[in-house]
Amino acid sequence: MLHSKITGVGMYVPETVVTNADMSKFMDTSDEWIIERTGIKERRFFKEGTDTVSKMGARAAAQALERAGKTAEEVDFILFATLSPDYYFPGSGVLMQRELPFRNIGALDIRGQCSGFIYALSVADQFIKTGMYKTILVVGSEIQSNIFEMSDRGRNMAVIFGDGAGAVVLEATTEENKGILTTKLHSDGSQAEELFLEHPSSNLKKRLNHEMIDNGAMLPHMNGKLVFINALKYFPEVIREGLAEVNLKEEDIDLLVPHQANARITVALQKEMNIPDEKVVSNIHKYGNTTAGSIPIALCEAWEEGRVKENDLIVLAAFGSGFMWGSAIIRW
Ligand code: ACO
Helix, strand or coil, X not given: CCEEEEEEEEEECCCEEEEHHHHHHHCCCCHXXXXXXXXXXXXXXXXXXXXXXXXHHHHHHHHHHHHHCCCHHHCCEEEEECCCCCCCCCCHHHHHHCCCCCCCCEEEEECCHHHHHHHHHHHHHHHHHCCCCCEEEEEEEECCCCCCCCCCCCHHHHCCECCEEEEEEXXXXXXXXXXXXXXXXXXXXXXXXXXXXXXXXXXXXXXXXXXXXXXXXXXXXXXXXXXXXHHHHHHHHHHHHHHHHCCCCHHHCCEEEECCCCHHHHHHHHHHHCCCHHHECCCHHHHCECXXXXXXXXXXXXXXXXXXCCCCEEEEEEEECCCEEEEEEEEC
């Protein structure tokens, strides 16, 4: 039986560190408010002309490939998760494809927002299980610092999100009980407008106008309290669903790598599932919420710190805009 196994992890974050004190220069906020509500101390902002979503993805991918002992020529397919693509079209996957010496392989963008990396990983896993591809790059990359307005009007979301990219190399293996044991994916489109960016919209004759800019209609909207409530419902549910399918329990988890949405969400999830700090990866204080980038970045840092060991049970889980949520249960 073919399975897929993560054989390399990589990440890239832009150089520019923006602290909470820096944010308070642009808007009425404070270090105390941000830390208390989100756990975030600083985030990275991209440098125009140096960083693009696809280039950041390529840097993370190059590191993951090197660690997997693979060359770009050996990759069979690219899955690129982002909510902040370089262009409306074509997707960032093909833009990344030209950054490294890949062959003319397929490249598919995934629009799963905060759950984008799990969705991409799951799609990659199916391609490998069917034998269609042997080596797949799964990337999550975001530039979000220019989506939000650095003003009082934009402060409720601007302080939470940051820029960054992560990647993994997924390879086929026939080893029993190794690699991705299962993935679970869900969505509830009835809640789409609770966390969304409406404009520019293809629903309108005129996608973009001055009024949209003036009245803030081009800014994302988040119903923070509802997101919180739903995250706390679906994070544990989808983790338990995945574990149950492979006959494992919460206490079997060696390391939980949740989407870095908000430190308060992670703490509440830990409490609900009775998972101690040492079994949870949390790096949101350094990078904020990097959406599709957050899980591969957190996984990469945990791996670099020696927290991901052979045979460990690693659980990835995400919840976010859509609403979309998912989990991946991995025997490392
Ligand atoms: N700095 C200072 N004050 C602020 C800021 C800010 N950056 N943003 C909002 N405020 C103010 C509001 O204007 C409001 O003021 P008012 O009482 O005078 O009207 C006050 O703070 C409280 O605002 P709330 O929106 O009620 O703040 P809340 O305590 O709910 O915290 C937060 C907001 C952190 C977003 C919270 O709802 C939350 O944790 N939600 C979870 C959603 C989340 O984390 N989303 C990010 C990730 S999305 C994802 O990845 C799934």
